[in-house]
Amino acid sequence: xxxxxxxxxxxxxxxxxxxxxxxxxxxxxxxxxxxxEAWQDDEFQAEYRHLLNEYVGRPTKLTxxxxxxxHYGKAKIYLKREDLCHTGAHxxxxxxxxILLARRMGKDRIIAETGAGQHGVATATACAKFGVDxxxxxxxxxxxxxxxxxxxxxxxGTEVRSVTSGSQTxxxxxxxxxxxxxxxxxxxxxxxxxxxxxxxxxxxVRNFHKVIGDEIRDQLKEAEGREVxxxxxxxVGGGSNAIGAFYPFIEDEEVKMYGLEAAGLGADTDETAATxxxxxxxVLHGSMSYLLHDADGQIxxxxxxxxxxxxxxxxxxxxxxHETKRVQYHSITDEQAMEGVKLxxxxxxxxxxxxxxxxxxxxxxxxxxxxxxxxxxxxxSGRGDKxxxxxxxxx
Amino acid sequence: MITTENRVTQLFExxxxxxxxxxxxxxAGYPDLQACxxxxxxxxxxxxxMVELGMPFSDPLADGPxxxxxxxxxxxxxxxMKKILDIVEQVRKQSEIPIILMGYINPVLRxxxxxxxxxxxxxxxxxxxxxxxxxxxxxxxxxxxxRYQLPxxxxxxxxxxxxxxxxIDQQSQGFVYCVSVTGVxxxxxxDEVAQSVQRFIDRVKANITNNPKMVGFGIKSHEDAQRIAAxxxxxxxGSALIDTIREHYPEEGWKEQVFAxxxxxxxxxx
Numbered sequence: 001x002x003x004x005x006x007x008x009x010x011x012x013x014x015x016x017x018x019x020x021x022x023x024x025x026x027x028x029x030x031x032x033x034x035x036x037e038a039w040q041d042d043e044f045q046a047e048y049r050h051l052l053n054e055y056v057g058r059p060t061k062l063t064x065x066x067x068x069x070x071h072y073g074k075a076k077i078y079l080k081r082e083d084l085c086h087t088g089a090h091x092x093x094x095x096x097x098x099i100l101l102a103r104r105m106g107k108d109r110i111i112a113e114t115g116a117g118q119h120g121v122a123t124a125t126a127c128a129k130f131g132v133d134x135x136x137x138x139x140x141x142x143x144x145x146x147x148x149x150x151x152x153x154x155x156x157g158t159e160v161r162s163v164t165s166g167s168q169t170x171x172x173x174x175x176x177x178x179x180x181x182x183x184x185x186x187x188x189x190x191x192x193x194x195x196x197x198x199x200x201x202x203x204x205v206r207n208f209h210k211v212i213g214d215e216i217r218d219q220l221k222e223a224e225g226r227e228v229x230x231x232x233x234x235x236v237g238g239g240s241n242a243i244g245a246f247y248p249f250i251e252d253e254e255v256k257m258y259g260l261e262a263a264g265l266g267a268d269t270d271e272t273a274a275t276x277x278x279x280x281x282x283v284l285h286g287s288m289s290y291l292l293h294d295a296d297g298q299i300x301x302x303x304x305x306x307x308x309x310x311x312x313x314x315x316x317x318x319x320x321x322h323e324t325k326r327v328q329y330h331s332i333t334d335e336q337a338m339e340g341v342k343l344x345x346x347x348x349x350x351x352x353x354x355x356x357x358x359x360x361x362x363x364x365x366x367x368x369x370x371x372x373x374x375x376x377x378x379x380x381s382g383r384g385d386k387x388x389x390x391x392x393x394x395x
Numbered sequence: 396m397i398t399t400e401n402r403v404t405q406l407f408e409x410x411x412x413x414x415x416x417x418x419x420x421x422x423a424g425y426p427d428l429q430a431c432x433x434x435x436x437x438x439x440x441x442x443x444x445m446v447e448l449g450m451p452f453s454d455p456l457a458d459g460p461x462x463x464x465x466x467x468x469x470x471x472x473x474x475x476m477k478k479i480l481d482i483v484e485q486v487r488k489q490s491e492i493p494i495i496l497m498g499y500i501n502p503v504l505r506x507x508x509x510x511x512x513x514x515x516x517x518x519x520x521x522x523x524x525x526x527x528x529x530x531x532x533x534x535x536x537x538x539x540x541x542r543y544q545l546p547x548x549x550x551x552x553x554x555x556x557x558x559x560x561x562x563i564d565q566q567s568q569g570f571v572y573c574v575s576v577t578g579v580x581x582x583x584x585x586d587e588v589a590q591s592v593q594r595f596i597d598r599v600k601a602n603i604t605n606n607p608k609m610v611g612f613g614i615k616s617h618e619d620a621q622r623i624a625a626x627x628x629x630x631x632x633g634s635a636l637i638d639t640i641r642e643h644y645p646e647e648g649w650k651e652q653v654f655a656x657x658x659x660x661x662x663x664x665x
Binding site for chain 2: 009166184296
């Protein structure tokens with residue numbers, strides 16, 4: 001099976017596309033051309049790789065978890081340590097890639113949206129490193145929930161703009177960033193933080209994160225003498241860390257892949273972010289994908305204990321991988337995620353982000369069905385320092 | 396092809412050059428359901444040539460604060476696609492003013508593209524403007540709209556290339572909506588509009604040759620409209636209208652205040 005998506009129109013099966021106002025079409029065309037050129041350019045690749053190594057701290061380790069493995073007494077469990085990236089999560093891979101592209105295109109004003117603040121911090125960091133002006137849109141409610149990240153961004157010299165429209169969370173911050181973008185198309189580059197948005201963003205962001213899966217392949221070969229795991233797990237909000245880990249293995253059909261989305265209080269309640277579990281296809285923020293929306297097509301508010309998974313949509317490629325059943329998607333409740341935080345902290349001395357904890361929690365389900373000679377790789381997408389207030393309030 | 400019985404087609408065919416065609420954008424269900432019907436009927440009597448009825452969406456990412464506000468009010472009051480079509484039906488009992496539905500694609504798809512086009516046509520809708528459907532994505536609605544004789548009107552923007560304008564002109568039906576400035580909907584500083592707009596208008600004249608041309612975004616007075624639409628078939632006002640409604644509703648005589656504003660837009664200060 002060869003996997004060569006998206007199409008040149010930006011489609012993964014029925015999902016993706018460019019559902020944007022006319023003003024953005026020339027901008028997306030310009031971006032796509034610049035991206036395709038840069039991605040093929042050895043000099044661009046060299047600079048991107050150099051920054052990933054020297055600044056982000058790549059390759060991140062593939063850590064064998066002896067005590068977590070013993071806890072289940074089944075397959076060997078490895079963690080891909082994206083929590084060890086500079087700024088504490090995988091998001092910086094993409095922020096670095098996109099800022100290099102922005103510079104190449106001569107755009108000297110950067111905007112971004114953020115929910116939990118991790119993408120905002122990653123973008124603010126990259127902008128500080130390159131001395132570029134940066135504006136981050138963040139929902140007023142999220143600013144309250146994630147004060148520490150707001151302070152981090154400000155210290156990095158970024159202007160954090162509070163978004164008070166709509167639900168005052170990630171989707172509204174995204175709306176506001178797009179409004180800024182359509183107003184300032186000439187000089188502004190919009191660094192989208194996940195594999196969402198109009199084509200070419202889902203492809204571009206995926207490719208800036210595929211280093212995660214590529215490294216897993218190399219490191220597993222070193223550690224185990226084999227290139228592919230039997231099971232590969234990652235949490236999914238928009239889905240950037242998951243696609244970064246999954247994409248290099250899509251053609252390896254023996255690799256079973258699991259995307260864990262946030263059920264919030266339960267996928268059968270109104271307080272959920274389980275887009276693939278209970279959503280239906282629709283258009284939000286420029287692409288066709290699964291969505292949480294009501295019978296009139298109004299977007300619903302998502303809920304999760306993890307601000308990074310609290311989004312009513314999902315990347316179009318995940319919708320495709322879901323419909324083709326290449327990846328299994330399951331949902332994990334807030335309560336299960338908290339158990340995941342405790343488990344990894346106590347067995348391995350690694351406090352994971354609440355997002356990552358959704359993948360850890362799924363081990364309870366998965367591990368009893370594995371064999372001792374199998375290998376499980378879990379993408380440890382971020383560290384939990386940012387979540388300590390929420391974690392201690394829920395322990 | 397759209398038949399000549401379409402009210403939008405007729406409007407442009409029958410219009411003489413003595414004045415510019417004026418189209419007003421009003422959010423469906425704003426300021427309330429009945430008031431919305433009353434306003435449209437009143438527009439017909441106060442010089443308005445066409446109405447763009449906005450279908451509210453929870454995430455109006457191409458709209459400025461004014462239309463975000465009116466959309467929220469309508470959604471909070473329980474507007475649905477069904478109620479939007481009811482508004483059109485009610486207006487149709489008393490008026491033949493051309494009505495175009497304008498809004499984002501998600502609520503349309505959720506209703507069902509086929510069902511939506513059929514029900515809209517039956518209610519008396521004369522066309523569709525879906526700003527987040529560029530020509531690349533038109534396949535999602537074209538066949539259905541064609542089947543029920545609903546023209547789809549496409550937009551051009553200041554950064555649309557000459558070649559692309561010609562393509563859009565080929566595909567657009569009824570007219571072409573010319574967005575005069577980059578950015579979201581809403582009022583702008585007068586100078587900003589004046590300075591950037593002429594080059595765009597010249598390119599529109601050269602490249603849009605099949606369709607009538609309507610210009611919009613940022614027009615808030617008769618003077619704005621006359622200047623910007625001088626070489627166009629007409630102009631569109633949205634946010635400035637909604638700001639006026641917001642200023643006066645629901646005080647006594649608010650509708651008269653709104654209609655006075657509407658007449659001043661069309662004819663200048665009396």
